[in-house]
Amino acid sequence: MNAVIGVTEILLQTELSDEQRNYVDIIRSSGDTLLDVINDILDLSRIEAGKLDLDLAPFALDEVLAPLRALEFKARQKALTLTVQVEPDVPSAFHGDAVRIRQILINLVGNAIKFTQEGGVTLRVSRTRVKDGLTTVRFSVKDTGIGIRPERRLAIFESFSQEDGSTTRRFGGSGLGLTISRNLTAMMNGQIWVESEVGAGSEFHVELPLPASPVPGAGRAADGSEVASTAARTVLVADDNPVNQLVACKMLEKEGHRVLTAADGKEALDAMAKGGMDVVLMDIQMPGMDGLEALRLFRDHPGVPVVFLTARRRELDEVLGLELGAEDYITKPFDLDVLLARIKTALRRSDRAGLPAPGPTPLTVGDLEIDPAARTVTLSGEPVELPPRAFDLLSALAFQAGQVISVDDLLTRVWGPEYAGESQVVYVHIRWLREKLETDPNRPRRIVTVRGVGYKLVPQDA
Template sequence: MSENSHDQEGEMNPLRNPSISHKLTAVMLFTAGIVLMLNMVVYITSDVLSYQASQQQRLQSMASILGANSTAAIQFRDADAAREILATLSTQPQVEAAIIYTLDGVPFARFLAAGNSLGQMDEFTLPDQARTINPGNSTPQGFTTWRHGPHIHLLQPISINHDRVLGSIHIIGSTKEINKRLFTLTLTALALVAATIVIAVLLSSRLQQIITKPLLNLLGTMESVARESNFSLRARHQSDDEVGKLVEGFNEMLAHVQERDKELEQHRSGLEELILLRTYELDAAINRFATVLNSIDSLIYVADMETHEVLFLNQAGKEVFGDVVGQLCWKSLQANQQGPCPFCTNDLLLDEQGQPTAPHSWETRNTITDRWYTLRDRAIPWDDGRMVRLEIANDISDLKQTQLDLQDAKERAESASQAKSEFLSRMSHEIRTPMNGIIGFTSLLRNTRLDETQADYLHTITISTKNLMAIIDDVLDFSRLESDKLTLEKIPFDLGELIDDVLMLLAPQAYAKGLELVKSIDPGVTSGLSGDPGRIRQVLLNLLGNAVKFTDQGSVVIRVEQGDAHSGGILLRITISDTGIGISEEQQQRLFQAFSQADSSITRRFGGSGLGLIIAKRLLELMGGDIRVESQAGKGSTFRISLQVDRGSLPARQITRLQGVHCLVYDHNPLIARQLIRQLQAWGAEAEQLQNPEALEQYQREDGSTLLLCGLDQQQSEELEFAQLLEQFSALDSARLVVLVNSTDNAQLQSLQQQGAALALAKVEPAASLLRKLERLLSQTGLAHEDEQNATSTHLLDNTRILLVDDNQINLMLTAALLRQHGAEVVEAKSGQEALDRYAEGAIDLIMMDMATPGISGAEVIGRLQQDSGTADFPPIIALTSKAATHQQRAFLEMGICDSLVKPFTPTELYQVIQRWMNNHA
């Protein structure tokens, strides 16, 4: 606290600076005065109130007597008598006036004392207080009093026998006696207070010595100790009260100080020896520290931040630059004479306020020594208070060279990897060309006359070719993913049709093992989508193919649900479950690693490249999704995938071609039955599920059932259960039986139709095909039309002239043979120029163009043909391309190409594309 604040506090507290004796006297006087004054105030107040009550009682007695004596005068209206009665008040000095009022409040008689302070009272009406006491002829209400100025007023009713009120009497008294008594008491109290103060001062001067004398003795001892620095002095102990305890505490403090003084003297005597010892130890530590610094391989030096003078340099630095302590660092490092040392970084070591910043690290190459250094520097205070720069430099030339070598090796490895990926991508066309020939000519050979052994050999060749093609596709896809050259398409597609195609492709393998293929798709999810159907098909084919491959009994189920929708897109959640061999937790850890499978024995047992799942995972990640697996060894597996697709430009298709048709559905697997019911209801039919075949009897008496769709497994379709079903069904005249079985064998399907089924189909029959066949069945045409179509399918290209362009002789021969097999006239060309010449020879109905022709490219050929012929009646163009070029679909459409075929393609794919565009062109 400052001196000014102490002065202000002293002015506010007058008892702060006086002596203790004065303070004690002031406290005693103040206490006695306050107590005495409070007593006097209470006494005076009590006496005045008592005197005032006595005066009021006297006035009330006078009013009662005068009122009783005035009843006759009021009754007989004798004012003189009333005045004589009031005149008796002249003997009462405290009464100044009295008035008698009639019952209506009019003054009747009055008395005015001599020397009163009220005046003549010529007009004196009944006061307002009388109106509350005398409200008409009521009974008496008692008296009331009040004060007004220096007077006391009393108003009392006049009544006869305390029953009937005749009027009222008003007496006015003086307060002079009360004031005189109050003044006398006040003077007496003040005299008593003055006498008390005098007595208190005399007593306090004697009594305070009991407290002040020991304190003054203690103060004298304290002043002697402070003046003489003699800590052996002691204050005299005179009592056991608080002052005595204070004396004891002071004496104990002096004893402690005396003891400390002795210890300090002893310590001071040995301090010089201790300083010498510590100085020796410090010199030894400095020498050891210098030894450590000199043994470090790092260059450590200290330089003045303003003059750049070297203040310290360890041995490692001296070996490089010599002993240059005391020289300028730019000279000592033999750097450029025109500038400072390249190591100096003062601007980075201090902030704007001149305070040291955090340590700064950097790398530099010294042009003098031709070595690389990593430096760490900071500003530190020197022993004389100035700021210096501490620098630690490490020679990293060898490490730098190693990094350069590693970077060079990395670039070479990346270049080699890039070359490998580009090589595999370029080899796609070269690898597929002979594979296309093998697959195509094997298909043609299958249609020739073969004995049983040759047919078996051909079947083995077909399976081996497909397996080899799958491995090649995996390797090529993986190389594209590794080189980031795989792009996704954005084209409209129907997910339901895509799943149907995959299940139809896997059905022969699954049904051969007795497996059930089940799909469960939320309504409205599959159509109206946009994405890359080829890559989605690849993922589903891999996962469903693995499920079928690794499951020996039970079922494989695919479920499709719609997740959260977002702006312009949809999240699809697809679950694929099987009852196969399962995957242990340890095997799951390496499940998505390239060229690996859950168990090495799986490769030997089931085959495969080990790339399928990693490719599926990478593709899903490209489509904004992921893949998870839940499995236990021996209990099957569940793969959960998600992927982002866009909403297609075309709205979801609403097909109601079965409107009004009533269908009964039975299948021992409720998932299959529910999915079939949802599909039929989406087509407009009324579908109902049968819990068991026996429930069919309740419909024998009902009309309107048009179709009965009954799902059977292979065993049920081969035994007596099918005959029993036909017997139960025979009572339904208007219905038609459609049998759905776990088989794609045409012979078995035809056998079921021969036994009485109107239609026999595989359970995985694509939805579009099922709808078409049900419509034909309902229109009474059956499948005759379809049989006729199949019978004439070998002549679907009659009178069609096709220009086929391919630079590979094998592909040219194969495609031409497949086209001629269906009646087409094929015009062959091996180059772009030859294609231009052949097109000029005559009318062409269809052009099939290899986009990688030598010389003039396929795109340039198409451009010239369109330019020469114009757009009117120009034939459809189908591009023949490798899988690596599927991302060019949009470019093909811009060039006027109607469709494309990816090599190798199957004969069915070839005929479907040609027939679609020939029908449209027609």
């Protein structure tokens, strides 16, 4: 099944008609569903046979939370919000089986999304007590879904069981996820239970006693070098959702930053007019003046980097935001490491803004000219306006002289070592650059992309 799914992923990167892409999407989705059922059955069989052992090791809390971002797509398909909240007093690292804790959370959050038709899903991580060297961590997953009848709240933890038969027919699933979560929780000496009201939603709780641990690899970049901490700055958070404001504020204040908030684009502009901002986190979707309109007007404050927030991962939003001059974007729900990395990189680039970068002499590729010292791009004699990130990416590609360059190399050189693995930002810029530079019907230059392998810039006849 992994091979089938892998081939469909490759196929989706090729040129397909809309009808063909729809068929491949169905194959991929069905393959994912079947693989989930197979894995659930195998896991349950191993648990019942006593053959499943826990792999205990130090792990960062973000290791078990970051993969939940993969569920964003399912939430967005149903127009649901997915929010992750971590209380400030929760340690950042523990000793335990990160893989199995992650499996429990994916089961619970996945179920919550499946059984919720409107509203949203929230995962809250809190500390309930500390005793004998163990921190009891509570993971609470709350939804606004269909709810569970009182007489079924215990039965749903049994194998192949859901709320009732009509639930299985309507929502699908194997009915094994909660059984596996219950057994894994018991293996870790924890507890799992549910609070629910029919028609009002459910909240599943998992409590696990875990020893705190030093953060694995803390203070080091991907290459092993020390990473300097981000100095305290003033951050403006523009978001109309009070919960999102609260989450961002708690994360940033915990790191020593001063945080100001705005509920829409106009309030953000008013705050900017007063001065003193180091960086802005701007939500795309807001009532009144939205984030994109505010970005257009933010050009009056060119020295303040803007990182925009999006819950939809729509390519149009991302491209528009970057084209309007935003430094970067973050997809909700975001974790602390991602948030701080984005801010740190935006500030670093802002601090270097306006400094001419010594480097190679201008390069000509067909009718495309790139001058790294002047930071200008000319196409057929006409200037091409590029945001700073897009220019740096184009330069990194162009000066490879047509050789393939890896994603990790691009991330390190253009965005910084803390971006290791965050390849989506490269793909968005590549797609945008291709569209920007291929407006000429003759197209004497070309950006060739190979997902997961690399990129090169070559003349068309090369």
